[in-house]
Amino acid sequence: MIMSELTDQELLIKFFSNSEQNRVGELASNFWRTFPTLTDFKIAKRQSKTDLIESDTQYQQLLVGIELGQRIAHQSRPVIGKIYCSQQIGLELVEQLRDDVQECLVLFCLDVKHQIVAQQVVFKGTLSSCPVHPREIFALALEHRAESILVAHNHPSGSVEPSQNDILFSKRLDQCGDLMGVELLDSFIIGDGDYLSLREADLFD
Incomplete structure (x- = not known):
């Protein structure tokens, strides 16, 4: 009923x-x-x-x-934290993901003020792969009424060098976000004590 x-x-x-x-x-x-x-x-x-x-x-x-x-x-949405800059979230993600032996992808849903209203591990893969699809990511973003999103995944090898798949997937998310009105702020690769912001590295263009 x-x-x-x-x-x-x-x-x-x-x-x-x-x-x-x-x-x-x-x-x-x-x-x-x-x-x-x-x-x-x-x-x-x-x-x-x-x-x-x-x-x-x-x-x-x-x-x-x-x-x-x-x-x-009348309850407002819970706020987990706020994104101020790529360096801030990058360093926090290094602490969270650096010791994870499996590759995983984390989604952050943000409101119009760049406050984090949801953080979720979307996929957890094998030692060398993490199958993902934009529809699952944006389904969660819409569920949380996100104005923008940020994604991050770790490389168990410790290297932050992006693969061709990393770049293509981030570009695809960016394009999907443009169509749906949910901006992809950044895509991070987390390694052993280091991170790479694909947005700062101009790898979306």
Whole structure:
């Protein structure tokens, strides 16, 4: 059942469905009698809502649910950190990935202020390969409503020299990002104590 498809009346009955069966209709009817619409409930004076609570403890549970819903709706997205420059994120990635014996690709999703709202290991490959596809990366970016993304992968060999596949894949991500309106800020290769920013090295062009 998709909650968004329920009418206001059906949703309220659904909420009270855990009450005694013979009281579900009574509770719903009393609510609509007091507040004919949800707008009436929203603009009602505090005393009117207090009177409803005091009339039956089930309404207290309803108001707790409404309060929780309002708080959830007003929560901002969590911020993991902020990207200031390539050097900052490059050095942080070196610490995170330098000892990983498998090649992996990490995706960072950023908001309009370049704050990191999600960080996720998208793929973890064998000692020498890490199969990736842009659709999986951008599916996650869209899920997190990212304004821009940054990707990084490590070379277990310790070298930061980009392969032809590294360059082609980064260019492909850049092109896909242009089409989808999600900018690829940079693509990093992480080695043993060092990193390479493909954007700074002008390897996207």
